[in-house]
Amino acid sequence: MKRKTLIFFIVCWAFIIGSGIMYFTYATESEVITIENNQKSVENSEKEKVTIYVPNFKLTTLEKRETEIDLAQSTKDRAIKLTEKIIEVLRGEKYIKSEDITLYNVYFNDKTIYLDFSSQIKELDDNTQKSLMTIYSIVNSLTETGKFDRVKIMVNGEDGTKNLGKFYKRNTGI
Structure with a gap:
């Protein structure tokens, strides 16, 4: 035995x-993954072109831009990569101050996409023009494909209080 x-x-x-x-x-x-300054970059991966929206200098309109993200394997993966790219661009152009905003989860219900961020996203939870334009940058970029009608930004799995307590629909008028 x-x-x-x-x-x-x-x-x-x-x-x-x-x-x-x-x-x-x-x-x-x-694939080769290199980590530098808490940033993960993938070398030798396929890319796809996407459209994102960024506020103009005067915060009166959103400017349409073409950029690239790593090719996604699923709708959720694409939404994550696109959201991370938007946050990166908005941070680079000083519309978002915090370096520590983390996207915890993305989930869907019908044609609504829910983005669950770390508490640092609360910097957008006021009624300033800058915060609203930054939120609509995220909303318009994610609804560009037509797969989603609404976006809900969550903070640690919960609603925010002002801007982050709402559902946002695509706004082509800005």
């Missing part, structure tokens, strides 16, 4: 080690 148990454990460990080697080989060949 002990001999059969020993052989069983040896076979299991051999399988686990072999699986780990195959996974490691596959993972290192498929």
Whole structure:
């Protein structure tokens, strides 16, 4: 009995080690991931062109821009990559101050997309023109494809109080 148990454990460990080697080989060949300054960038991956909206200098309209994101495998993956790209651009152009805004989750209900951010997104939870234009940058960019009609921005899984407590529809008038 002990001999059969020993052989069983040896076979299991051999399988686990072999699986780990195959996974490691596959993972290192498929794409190279480098991490710099808390930013993750994927080299040698396919890109897709997307349209995003960014407030103009006077905060009176949104300007349409073409940019690229990594090719997405699903609607959720595309929404995550697009949202992260919008946040990156808005941060780069100083419409968002916080460097620590994290997108925790994205989920859908009918034609509504819910974005669950870390508490740092609360900087947009006031009624200033800058905050509203920044929110509509996110909304118009995500609703560009027509798959979604509304966007709801959540803070740690809960509603905000002012701007972040609402559902937003695409606004082409700005």
